[in-house]
Amino acid sequence: LDMLQKHFKSRKGLITGFTVSMFGLSTVLLAPIIETLISSLGLIAAFRTLSLAFLVLLVPASLFFFVPSEKECISYADGPQLKPLAALKDLRFWTVFISLFFSSAGYVMLVLPYTKVLAAQRGMGDLAIYAVMAYGIGNSAGRLIFPTLSDKLGRENTMILCAVAAVAACLLLSSARGALFFIAVIVIALGYGAAAGINPVLASDMLGQKYFGTNYGMVLAALPLSSVFFNRLSAAFGQTPTKPAFIIAAIGCAFPIISMLVLKRSVKRTKVENAA
Template identity: 25%
Template sequence: MDLKTKRWLILIASVVINLCIGSGYAWSVFAKPVIAALGCTAAAAALAFTISNGVGPITMITGGRIQDKVGPKWVIFFGAFMFGGGVLLAGFSTSVSWLYMSYGVIMGLGMGIIYSCTVANTVKFFPDKRGLVAGIATAGYGCGSIIVPPLANSMIASMGILNTFKTLGIAYIIIIAVFSFFIQTAPANYKPEGWNPPAPTATSTVSGVDKNWNQMLSDPMFYVLFLMLTAGAFSGLMIISQASPIIQEVTKVTPAAAAVGVSLLAMANTFGRIFWGAVSDRIGRYPALIVMYIIAGAATLSLSSIGSFGTFIAAIMFVGFCFGGTMGIFPALTADMFGPKNNGVNYGIMFCGFALAGYLGPILAASIKASNGNYTMAFMIAASMSIIGVVLTLIVQNKNKKDRAARSLEAKA
């Protein structure tokens, strides 16, 4: 089988692996049972989700460097025991501190090391379809929160929250370890037969220059993109982390009905990664991001005045749809801006913007609910973050146009 065909099998394996680690997005289904089992507050329970997202970039960065030396297959294999083991150990929780260490730290580190390999390595195989394939690869990550919520809700009802963690943890170890052997290292500067990279245009995001992490951090545009990622992930992570409690609180439905809402949110998140990734390949990353920020901001703001279940779910699905698009676009955008060669490490550093949103969003929602008795102010703050995202994107887009124009004049001279 030639590599141009085999790369699609590698993509499928990456999607299955990401489906497992993406189950971390199903945290909102576990939140209330964990609160009941450990006797903690909602904010204390939410910290487990925040920690898992916060520590992920640590191993995304180190995992990116290690995979360059030993290949992604063995890094993912090792990560299977970290991620699945963390979930398994969460099943032995008797205190929130144990939950933080198992579900938060160990699972989060495993999530980061696996994600850095599946996404960065797969994107290298598809220089001709970066946006689409980054969207598909990360869609597996979002898909985990489609399948897991109803399954976990049923498991929790029959065997309790702790046994559910144990069962899921063992399943994750087996699935990720097996599919890791289908992963292959992308050749340096791989280019599929018959494809030639298009020439840069005035609105192109492709710099054509490979930068290492030191060079990337010395580029002011890195920090603007970092904040753009934080702004794009903020509302999505705030709602995803608290989706089940928020749906139950605002629309007054049962946990089972809320679990359906969580799955619908996850479907929107997953589809958004593929849809916006493909769209960004056609219209450009920045125009796609601007549209997403506007839709997400409007949908988040509307949540403060909606009470019916159907309308509320539709609104949070729009938020998830655009959040997924942001997460699908940014691996490709990072490779466009700083080159694909070091994208494993570079995107790991860029992903710290996601971790920042993963800390601020969930904690903000839980804290505002505790102090105000509702989520209205949290929704308004999240909507304002989308406005910031639009402004920052316009700044980067304008600078890129000026840089292209200046290089064009130099070439003519």
């Protein structure tokens, strides 16, 4: 991501979204291939085959990677270029961290563990597999669409839009049936994917490109932490989520709205101070 953002400074949202969407899409495409290999070749042979395939594909591809010179890509004088320790002391770092942490609330608490269960309870057991496919596609699509959109609307505005939609979808999912059920699942997945795609760009915008690799690595720690946190919350509700689960997930999805508003205010204040 660091290398690509340096190549495509004016289209960071698009290029980051495209790259991150491939992470999500790879699980959809590779899962059936891996299952087929394991069932036909056995576990060890399947992993050896995959290792060879990755070696043949990835090593030649890596030969085309290069970091452009500073003149070709970006002037480090543009905007803040915070070192990791300085980033940890900066409010902007924590607004992005909090945004990424809570953006997974609806997806991890509700969609991943309960989509099949809720579909079966509401008379859509035969369609549960399509709901699973829908959230996989929504996750990948959100990673591409919304970072690209953020190039036009602004990172913070796009994140707020996605968070508002996710809050509404979590509440809708508590009772939705039929088409509304699928819409709620897809919207939550889109919001999760959007956060995964926008936050890398937001981190480079707010903290700078020069130390992006380390700084975004620290921001990205929010994702496994949130997965553990919201998985445990989800497990507390057992096999079937009750009304409070949907409310808690909706509240979690609302936190990125607050963090983005704080970030916008911080950026505005910094611009005023720099202009003075």
